[in-house]
Amino acid sequence: MNFNSPNLSSNRKSKTFNNPERFIEGWYWAISSDRLRVGEVKAITLLGRDLVIYRGKDKKAVTFDAYCPHMGAHLADGKVEGNGLRCYFHQWKFDSEGFCVDIPCLDELLPLQLKAWPTAEQYGMIWVWTGEFPLEPLPFIPELEAQDFDVTIISQFIANCHPHAVIINAIDTQYFNTVKRVPVENIFEPQELNQNAIAFTNNTQGRKGNYLSKLIRPFYKNDLNYSVCYWYGSTSMVTFMPNFLHLHFMLTLRLIAGGKTEGHTILMIKKRQGILGRLYNRVVLSLGKVLSQDFLKVDAKIFEKIQFDFRTPVKTDQAIMQFINHLERQPALSWGTWQQARSLRDPEPRDNRDKWRDALND
Ligand code: FES
Numbered sequence: 001m002n003f004n005s006p007n008l009s010s011n012r013k014s015k016t017f018n019n020p021e022r023f024i025e026g027w028y029w030a031i032s033s034d035r036l037r038v039g040e041v042k043a044i045t046l047l048g049r050d051l052v053i054y055r056g057k058d059k060k061a062v063t064f065d066a067y068c069p070h071m072g073a074h075l076a077d078g079k080v081e082g083n084g085l086r087c088y089f090h091q092w093k094f095d096s097e098g099f100c101v102d103i104p105c106l107d108e109l110l111p112l113q114l115k116a117w118p119t120a121e122q123y124g125m126i127w128v129w130t131g132e133f134p135l136e137p138l139p140f141i142p143e144l145e146a147q148d149f150d151v152t153i154i155s156q157f158i159a160n161c162h163p164h165a166v167i168i169n170a171i172d173t174q175y176f177n178t179v180k181r182v183p184v185e186n187i188f189e190p191q192e193l194n195q196n197a198i199a200f201t202n203n204t205q206g207r208k209g210n211y212l213s214k215l216i217r218p219f220y221k222n223d224l225n226y227s228v229c230y231w232y233g234s235t236s237m238v239t240f241m242p243n244f245l246h247l248h249f250m251l252t253l254r255l256i257a258g259g260k261t262e263g264h265t266i267l268m269i270k271k272r273q274g275i276l277g278r279l280y281n282r283v284v285l286s287l288g289k290v291l292s293q294d295f296l297k298v299d300a301k302i303f304e305k306i307q308f309d310f311r312t313p314v315k316t317d318q319a320i321m322q323f324i325n326h327l328e329r330q331p332a333l334s335w336g337t338w339q340q341a342r343s344l345r346d347p348e349p350r351d352n353r354d355k356w357r358d359a360l361n362d
Pocket of ligand 1: 069088
């Protein structure tokens with residue numbers, strides 16, 4: 001790769017990378033599952049758009065635009081009834097698809113439909129797709145795709161910089177070898193899984209002579225395994241540790257006002273049967289939680305003060321540049337409106353999107 005070529009030498013020509021006005025169309029976390037009980041409705045702001053999210057009698061989470069199509073009352077002041085939501089102001093009721101199904105002062109219904117957003121639930125979180133129809137799945141780790149797994153949410157945090165500055169950390173080889181002193185030679189092999197997902201795998205040998213490497217080497221069947229799978233440029237799924245363990249760490253981020261980041265860290269491990277299996281998972285997740293919190297402390301310090309501007313990529317930043325190139329090919333939306341992003345730097349945004357949709361339909 002030529003790191004002096006104009007399109008790779010910096011992010012100044014990037015349309016979406018580190019841009020506080022854009023985000024990739026995709027799945028984003030909205031609220032943790034335990035904060036939305038049956039019969040509850042909550043106001044949320046997701047990527048600059050006001051929404052309400054509620055859980056009906058059928059236990060499914062439903063997401064609508066926040067304001068009632070009658071006079072604009074905020075629907076979070078309303079009430080969940082069965083699987084629908086009734087506005088507090090004049091008591092109009094909407095079903096889970098957003099259709100108006102009751103207007104107390106009228107004998108006939110009006111053909112009204114609230115904007116409902118695709119909503120799903122996994123990893124202890126409720127997720128919203130920011131377009132009409134989900135074109136790709138929820139973020140997942142290929143290794144766990146057909147597996148049951150145990151999950152624990154480690155933390156929720158705010159970072160004083162763009163989500164992209166935070167998320168590239170997992171493939172920042174210089175940072176790993178200097179700050180974290182990770183005992184591996186980091187050579188990442190990229191693999192594009194689909195339009196919205198790219199994985200980086202590192203199967204290189206640990207560095208000889210490193211104390212940590214010597215300590216953990218007996219637990220490895222083969223080489224050290226570390227892989228990262230990025231989804232929508234905003235969620236990373238990291239698999240690390242020895243082959244017998246395979247603990248998975250999810251960092252899921254979203255852009256908030258001021259170009260800052262709000263995120264969650266989540267740990268996952270393949271489900272194990274029996275009392276011993278469950279106990280084993282509980283111990284490993286607790287241990288992972290403590291280690292991760294310690295690991296993230298250093299990062300928090302960096303992301304509190306950074307003025308992120310990736311102006312001078314060097315050869316060891318190759319994986320980051322590959323991440324950026326993949327990101328720039330994904331359909332982007334504008335923060336706040338969720339309309340397709342357009343700018344003077346982006347004269348033909350429909351082209352890539354149309355080609356991609358055509359490819360999906362073939
Ligand atoms: S504003 Fe909602 S029913 Fe009137």
